[in-house]
Amino acid sequence: MSAERPGLRTSRPARYTLRFLALGYLAVLLLIPLGVILYRTFEPGIGEVWASITTPAAQSAFQLTLLAAAIAVVLNTIFGVLTALVLVRGRFPGRRFLDALVDLPFAVSPIVVGIALILVYGQTGWFGDALENAGIQIIFSWPGIVLATVFVSLPFVAREVAPVLREIGDDQEQAAATLGASRWQIFWRITMPAIRWGVAYGVVLTTARAIGEFGAVSVVSGHIQGETQTLTLLVEQRFQNFDLAGAYAASAVLAVIALVTLLAMTLLNPRKDET
Amino acid sequence: MSAPAATSGPTDPTVRPRRRAKRAPAVRRVSAVGPLSIGIVTLWLSIIVLLPLAAVVVKSLDGGLDQFWDAISNRQAVAALRFTLIVSLVVTLINAVAGVLIAWVLVRDQFPGKRFVNALIDLPFALPTIVAGITLLALYGKDSPVGIDVSFTQTAVALALLFVTLPFVVRSVQPVLIEVDKDMEEAAASLGASGPTIFRRIILPNLVPAILSGCGLAFARAVGEFGSIILISGNIPFDTQVTSVYVFKQIESDAPISAAAVSVVLLFISLVVLFLIRSLGRWGARHER
Numbered sequence: 001m002s003a004e005r006p007g008l009r010t011s012r013p014a015r016y017t018l019r020f021l022a023l024g025y026l027a028v029l030l031l032i033p034l035g036v037i038l039y040r041t042f043e044p045g046i047g048e049v050w051a052s053i054t055t056p057a058a059q060s061a062f063q064l065t066l067l068a069a070a071i072a073v074v075l076n077t078i079f080g081v082l083t084a085l086v087l088v089r090g091r092f093p094g095r096r097f098l099d100a101l102v103d104l105p106f107a108v109s110p111i112v113v114g115i116a117l118i119l120v121y122g123q124t125g126w127f128g129d130a131l132e133n134a135g136i137q138i139i140f141s142w143p144g145i146v147l148a149t150v151f152v153s154l155p156f157v158a159r160e161v162a163p164v165l166r167e168i169g170d171d172q173e174q175a176a177a178t179l180g181a182s183r184w185q186i187f188w189r190i191t192m193p194a195i196r197w198g199v200a201y202g203v204v205l206t207t208a209r210a211i212g213e214f215g216a217v218s219v220v221s222g223h224i225q226g227e228t229q230t231l232t233l234l235v236e237q238r239f240q241n242f243d244l245a246g247a248y249a250a251s252a253v254l255a256v257i258a259l260v261t262l263l264a265m266t267l268l269n270p271r272k273d274e275t
Numbered sequence: 276m277s278a279p280a281a282t283s284g285p286t287d288p289t290v291r292p293r294r295r296a297k298r299a300p301a302v303r304r305v306s307a308v309g310p311l312s313i314g315i316v317t318l319w320l321s322i323i324v325l326l327p328l329a330a331v332v333v334k335s336l337d338g339g340l341d342q343f344w345d346a347i348s349n350r351q352a353v354a355a356l357r358f359t360l361i362v363s364l365v366v367t368l369i370n371a372v373a374g375v376l377i378a379w380v381l382v383r384d385q386f387p388g389k390r391f392v393n394a395l396i397d398l399p400f401a402l403p404t405i406v407a408g409i410t411l412l413a414l415y416g417k418d419s420p421v422g423i424d425v426s427f428t429q430t431a432v433a434l435a436l437l438f439v440t441l442p443f444v445v446r447s448v449q450p451v452l453i454e455v456d457k458d459m460e461e462a463a464a465s466l467g468a469s470g471p472t473i474f475r476r477i478i479l480p481n482l483v484p485a486i487l488s489g490c491g492l493a494f495a496r497a498v499g500e501f502g503s504i505i506l507i508s509g510n511i512p513f514d515t516q517v518t519s520v521y522v523f524k525q526i527e528s529d530a531p532i533s534a535a536a537v538s539v540v541l542l543f544i545s546l547v548v549l550f551l552i553r554s555l556g557r558w559g560a561r562h563e564r
Contacts, residue, residue, distance in 0.1 A: 007383070007457030008473050009464065015384060022380040023392065025373050029438055030398055033414040040413055079319045086316045090308045094317075100553065101320045106492070107545035108328070109499025111519040112538040115526055116327030119334045119535065126330055151323055183309065205400075212403030215501035215519070219526060232405045232502070239409060239506060248413075251406045258401035265401070266394045 038255070041248040052249040060226045061234040062253070064142060068217075068230065069210035072149040076206050080157025081199060085191070087158070088165040105154045113151050114219025117144060140222030145230060148216035153209040157202030164198035165191075197271045204268060208261040212254065328542065335535035346536035354513045355521040356540065362429065362517070363497035366436040370493045371486055374444025381445070382452045399441050404502025407438050412507055427509030432517060435503040440496050444489035451485040452478075484559045491552040495545050 010018070042049060052058065087099050105113070119125050121138040131138060138144045172194075176186045192199075214232040221228045223237065231254055238247040335343055346352065381393055399407065411434055416426045425431045455478060463473045501519040508515040510524070518541055525534035 007455075007460040008470060008478065010383075010470055014470065018376060019380050019384050019386060022373075022377045026377065026392065026395060029434075029441065030395060033410045033438075034398075036420060037410045037413040079316070082312055083316045083320070086308050086312050090313055092313055098317060098320060100549065101324055103549055103553075104324055104328070104545075107495045107499070107549045109501060109519045109522075109538075109541050109545070111501050111522045112331060112499070112541055113327070115522065115531070115534050115538055116331045118526070119330035119531070120327050124531075147323075151327070154323060208401045212401075212406070214403060214405040215523075218501075219523065232403050235403075235405050235409065236506070247409060251409050254403045254406050255410075258398065258403070258406070261401040262394055262397055265397055266390075 034255070037248060037251065041245075041252045044245055048245065049249045049252065052246045053253055057225050057229065058231075058234060058250060061229045061231045061250075064145065064229065065211055065231040067142070068146045068149040069207055071146050072153050072210040073203060073206050075150055076154055077157050077199065077203055080154070080202060080206075081161055081195070083158040084161035084165055084195075085187075088162050089170060102155050102158050105151055110148075110152060110213065110215025111219060113148055113216040117147055117151075117216075117220050121147070139220050140224070141228060144220035145217050145228060148220050149210045149213055152213050152216050153206045156205040156209065157199060160202035160205070161195050161198045164195045168194045197268060201265070201268045204261055204264045208258065211257055331535050331538050331542065334531060335539045337535075338532050342532060343536045343539075346533040347540055349533070351512050351516070352518075352521060352533075352537050355516045355518045356537075358429070358432075358514075358516065359498055359518040362433050362436060363494050366433055366440060366497050367490050367494045369437060370440055370444045371490050374441075374489060375448055375482065375486060377445045378448040378452055382449060396442050396445050399439050404439060404500070405506070407503040408435055408506040411435055411438060411503070416507075426507055427511065427515060429515055431507045431509075432504055432515055435507050436497045436500055439500055439503050440493035443493040443496065444486060447485045447489035447492070448482055451482055455481050484555060488552050488555055491548050491555070495548040498544055498548075499541060 053062075083098075083102060087095060087102070118139050121127055121131060121144065123132070123139070125139075136143075138147065172190050173186050176190050181189070212232060213230075214236070217230055218233060218236070221230070221233055223229060223233060225237070229237070231250060235247050235250045235254065238244075238250060335346075377396070381389065381396075402410070411431070412426060414421065415423050415431065415434060417424050425434065459477050460473050463477050468476070499519055500517075501523065504517055505520060505523075508517065508520065510516050510520050518537060522534050522537050522541070525531075525537065
């Protein structure tokens with residue numbers, strides 16, 4: 001009913017002014033820069049771009065980025081759903097503390113994440129000696145990059161799933177339990193189908209963040225080309241080496257991934273709210 | 276469900292209600308999560324999040340409180356922190372205004388391409404920060420096609436932060452604005468209130484909690500931001516150097532205690548902001564009408 005009411009009526013000039021200001025702000029800040037960089041990228045021709053994103057260094061960076069993102073998505077999806085379940089359905093002391101802990105990666109600077117990992121797993125870190133004796137290298141190697149990626153993308157699935165769980169309530173789960181279903185059965189037959197769009201949305205956000213992470217990864221990577229260089233690090237290195245065309249080309253790959261993410265978010269968002 | 280009634284039978288009326296009272300909650304309170312799940316989640320969060328952050332705090336105190344204090348009161352560190360806080364605050368204030376304006380236009384205005392614009396808002400979340408920096412440099416750097424070169428200035432840092440923090444206020448205000456009860460606006464209008472008055476007196480008060488929480492998130496993000504700034508700021512000490520880049524340089528020059536100490540300051544700011552946002556959320560939930 002209230003949706004059909006016009007509410008506050010703005011005069012035509014006022015409406016146009018507001019629209020112009022809002023869209024102008026977005027154009028100057030987002031749209032025009034993006035257009036310029038896409039134009040600059042493809043100015044030298046598509047062949048150049050292709051050559052520059054298929055060099056061995058670029059390919060290995062692409063693979064490492066995908067590997068780190070894949071591991072982060074799998075871990076953060078499994079643990080994220082479990083975390084949401086525990087935080088919403090569980091009643092135990094310390095629940096509020098855990099709840100706050102989940103949000104921390106959103107607020108902590110990526111640089112702090114990087115240095116934190118070095119202090120735990122680096123050569124002089126807490127586990128440095130133990131890891132060296134075991135012959136495992138984490139910092140300046142790919143496991144460190146994976147750990148950093150997992151950290152920064154940790155909250156998304158949990159934070160998308162928790163409100164859905166709260167919304168659907170636990171009546172159906174309780175009914176299934178009285179009928180003798182096990183926890184495992186309840187989860188797969190009742191809970192999971194209800195939260196699946198929330199999970200999907202969380203996975204999209206996790207993927208985007210994991211692929212795009214720069215700061216935390218930059219600190220723990222060691223920047224070894226062909227080994228510990230992710231796509232975002234490749235962009236920075238090429239830019240610093242005045243290889244602008246190369247930096248733009250690698251950026252374009254990341255921008256395309258971002259646009260696909262955006263499309264997935266737009267398609268998933270209404271479905272997510274259906275439940 | 277009638278099983279307890281059948282077994283106890285009508286002959287013993289004193290037992291029946293008591294038994295039922297005992298049974299009912301036992302059936303209802305089947306928890307979906309067992310102690311094992313709680314244990315796994317606690318362990319996971321402790322290892323991934325808590326342990327590394329604890330290491331930062333411990334390391335920062337490795338050289339005692341004196342060294343901690345020396346590290347954070349270093350002139351360059353103080354200048355960087357000062358600039359970081361000021362620029363984050365300015366960016367947050369701009370976001371408060373621009374965010375409400377954009378949310379308003381997206382909710383109350385109709386124009387072709389609105390869905391596209393709405394999707395565009397999330398772009399800064401999806402675009403890697405390093406790409407955001409390069410993107411801004413392409414238009415506002417030294418090869419600017421429009422002749423505006425702000426690279427290596429404080430304006431550039433503000434611009435980068437405005438880019439990455441854009442979605443926060445918009446996305447927190449938008450749903451509230453959709454839900455706002457328009458009857459009050461109609462009533463105010465029928466009593467002769469002007470548009471700006473209605474917005475200021477009727478609509479804005481409803482939006483304040485959403486604006487504050489969006490601003491909190493934007494501020495926390497701005498204080499810790501690194502990727503979009505590193506290329507565009509030029510990292511000039513006492514000018515465009517922000518705290519996160521200062522910490523990065525400390526790690527590079529092998530000063531872990533100093534890096535950890537300044538990190539603790541950043542961590543403390545994030546915790547305070549997070550705490551304020553959460554209290555605000557709880558307060559809002561309690562006062563929801």
